[in-house]
Amino acid sequence: MTDLDSYKQQLKELYGSRTNYDHEKDTRHPLEAKILLEFVTLHSGHKILDVATGTGLVAIPAAEKVGSEGYVIGIDITPGMLHQARLKIAAARLQNIELIEADAEYFNFSDNSFDVIFCCEAIVLFPDIIAILKKWYRFLKPGGFMAFTCPPETAYMASLQQKICAKVLGVSLPHILEPLGTPEKCRNLLNQAGFRDIEIKIEPSGRYRPLRDSRLSETLIKINFKGNPLLSTLSPEQLNQLQVEYKxxxxxxxxxxxxxxxxxxxxxxxRK
Structure with a gap:
């Protein structure tokens, strides 16, 4: 496995700590995986790649859909999540699914290998999204589909986080919503990567959180550590000031x- 830089190591630790991922309070992960699967018609015999497969929320039902003639490969950097996925695969007695612990940014498959590539919840975590889209394009068979989910620019109070970082640090801090965030931005990146027949649907959702919800106070740092060396070098005083302003x-x-x-x-x- 390729040595992880500090950002990838943080991702690995963050998701590795989420041992109850499928059942977290207020989670929409299973629902979004189901919607994503329904967005692409799978057929018996299809070969599927599920990038950042996690606990197998997409990969396992995909394996059931493509049947014994088909095959699913799930790839993820987090051993704890892959362990959960393996337990579910064993319980379902599936033989047509393989899990790979690796960094999908660097792991390669042969060109024209897959009928469908999925990435649920995780495309925004890749430091170079256009590069990963071009890789997926190569991996797909001609006519094959790629499908992913991403948050809009309005999600997770992103504009508030940008405002605070500019105020406290005097910089515009990139975050996970920057490259995508709108249907227009998604189309632009996909066109650059060579894709066609682009379809985008918006599933509105939201929730009220209590002001003292610990997840709110942690959101600023967790969301904005994306590949940015600035946050890893901040002093305790600067980090504290960020949190004070955020609250x-x-x-x-x-x-x-x-x-x-x-x-x-x-x-x-x-589609490719």
Missing amino acids: AEMEQLATDRGIWEDTTKLFVRA
């Missing part, structure tokens, strides 16, 4: 019902 801004947004967190997702499909 102050959230208090102004609070209502009687809590703070609204937009969890809308874009579901994107395209």
Whole structure:
């Protein structure tokens, strides 16, 4: 396995700690995996690649759909999540699915290998999204489909995070919503990568969180560590100032019902 840089190591640790991923409070992961699977018609005998497969929320039902003549490969850097997936695969007695512990950014498959490539929840975590899309394009058979989910620019209070980082650090801090974020941006990247027949649907969702919800206070740092060396070099005082400003801004947004967190997702499909 390729040596992980500090960003990839943080990702590995963050997701490795989520031992209850499939059943987290307020989770939409299983539902979004189901919607993504339904966005592409799978047939018996299809060969599928599931990138950042996690606990197999896409890979396992895909393996059931393609049958014994088909095959699914799931790839992920997180051994803890792959362990959960293997337990589910064993329980379902599936023989047509393989899990690979590797960094999908560097792992290669032969050109024209897959009928469908899925990536649920994780495309925004790749440091170079256009490069990964071009790799997936190569991996697909002619006429094959690629499908992924991503958050819109409104998600996770992204504009608030940008405002605070600019105020405290004096910089515009890239975050996971920058390269995609709108249907237009998605289409632009997919066109650059060579894809055609692009379809995008928006599934609105959101929830109120209590002002003191610990996940709100952690969101700023967790979301914005993406491949950016700046946050890893901040002093304790700077990190504290970021959190102080973030909490102050959230208090102004609070209502009687809590703070609204937009969890809308874009579901994107395209063909080689």
